[in-house]
Amino acid sequence: MAACLLAAAPAFAQAAGDHARDPKTTEVWAPVPTIVATPVGIAPSDAIVLFDGRDVSAWESEQGGRVPWSVADGALTVVPGSKGIRTRQSFCDIQLHVEWRTPVETKGFEGQNRGNSGIFLQALYELQVLDSYNNATYANGQAGSIYKQAMPLVNASRAPGQWQSYDIIWKAPRFSQGGGLTTPARITVLHNGVLVQDDTVLAGKTEYIGAPSYAPHACAPLYLQEHDSKVSYRNIWVREL
Template identity: 75%
Template sequence: MTKPILMAFCALAAATTFARAQGERQRDPAKTEVWKPVPVTVATPKDAAPSDAVVLFDGTDLSAWEAEQGGNARWTVADGAFTVVPGSKGIRTKKRFCDIQLHIEWRSPAKTQGFDGQNRGNSGIFLQELYELQVLDSYGNPTYSNGQAASIYKQAIPLVNASRAPGEWQEYDVIWKAPRFSEGGGLASPARITVLHNGVLVQDGTIVSGKTEYIGAPSYSPHGCAPIYLQDHDSKVSFRNVWVREL
């Protein structure tokens, strides 16, 4: 073998060896392993709030809540739940929230005779006191679709009706992303909400058009973090197992 051919052969062999080594390194699973940051551990005991949650009702008292106009919340507490006292007005959390994961269980009255539409098991969960996730007995109870259970009231119809029968406990699991406002007060990004009703996806990253209005179109005004508000709509709706995780 002549010297030029030998040199070329050696160069080719070296290149092949280098390419093989590079290929081996690229196939090394450690190349795509990320070890830091390490996620914080959150304990998730069965039938209890996660360890990093803010418990808003533990079945005993309404110490985390206050009346709509200040002072002690006047709704009743019994058997591990609390219930609307019609005519007493709503209640709100003492703590203010922005982005949250919310778990809340609710139950409409079992007795439905003489009640239908919006008069049957009506309440509401207002995120930041302004944006209503509807609570309503929507089990075989026709009403306008953007006002039924799990609607964003007068704005967004739920994907399906996952309601249980009146008198049965129901669950909402909510991811709430608060709206953002510019320094000048303009809307930088609208609120978004994801809701599972009894484990079924009913709002999927829904854009909220503004604060809840009974009459007229929704709109935004700048604000900061605010309480969660539960509505008194003249129906003895009950709640239990209420907790939030701040996101």
């Protein structure tokens, strides 16, 4: 009996070794990922197009009603003294692409007064839009910052008047049934293709004065800020994750 087992052992070892060397043992065939078409210069096929250069039907004034900004030459431009705008649809976890441009004229403007706007995720958490090209301001308030919370890893700003882009991965915060925070919000941002926020954990909603904090909320609209500057936007699309 013992002799038989000893004789069989090399055969079992060889079989186990052959199995370990078989590439099929680590191949996964299902489920098959959904096909998403990605034409050059066009939003992915599964994206929700929020602004295509003409149509603003996805947006409304922050108070509801007509969008108070101007649309010309494929761009949606802030009208200073009006109000911000928000999407009619609410979002939680998303991939967001936004292109933006600050005014060419900078004479007499500096710091936070130069090309200021903002992209608010879930209407509460601000990714700063600002002309930060040779324009000194506090680091957690420049372009690419999570306003008053997290400075960007680098300053990837282009000169005023040039189009810039943000590519954003947003993970919404989660709350318990009792209203307590279970998972904080997280954000990754590429500014002009350069990583400026790397899975940054947010301490709460954006505050101009005081420390950020959380309060329970559901999915909410995207919001673009009006901050007394003629900042323009174009090619805005979102993918729900």
